Amino acid sequence: MANGKFRLLETFRTTFAGTVYKHRDSTLGNKIGRQLFEDLLTHQVSPIYGEHVGRGANVHFRLSGSTQGRSSSIMAPHSRG
Numbered sequence: 001m002a003n004g005k006f007r008l009l010e011t012f013r014t015t016f017a018g019t020v021y022k023h024r025d026s027t028l029g030n031k032i033g034r035q036l037f038e039d040l041l042t043h044q045v046s047p048i049y050g051e052h053v054g055r056g057a058n059v060h061f062r063l064s065g066s067t068q069g070r071s072s073s074i075m076a077p078h079s080r081g
Contacts, residue, residue, distance in 0.1 A: 004043065007035040 011032050022028065040049055052058070 011035045
């Protein structure tokens, strides 16, 4: 397992620590979920995912946990800014 700081965990903590939970705010889950893809890339969890993101290919996740790149309108976010 990768060591270091995880954006997913930090975003989750800052979203809920010391605040009132807004159960009708759908943007909270989206904000937290986007960090998963950043962590996958930052911590180099999957060489295949990193390769696809590096060349700008779409990345699809299967329930089994494997990935496959192909054309689609659904993509994992991959901002590196």
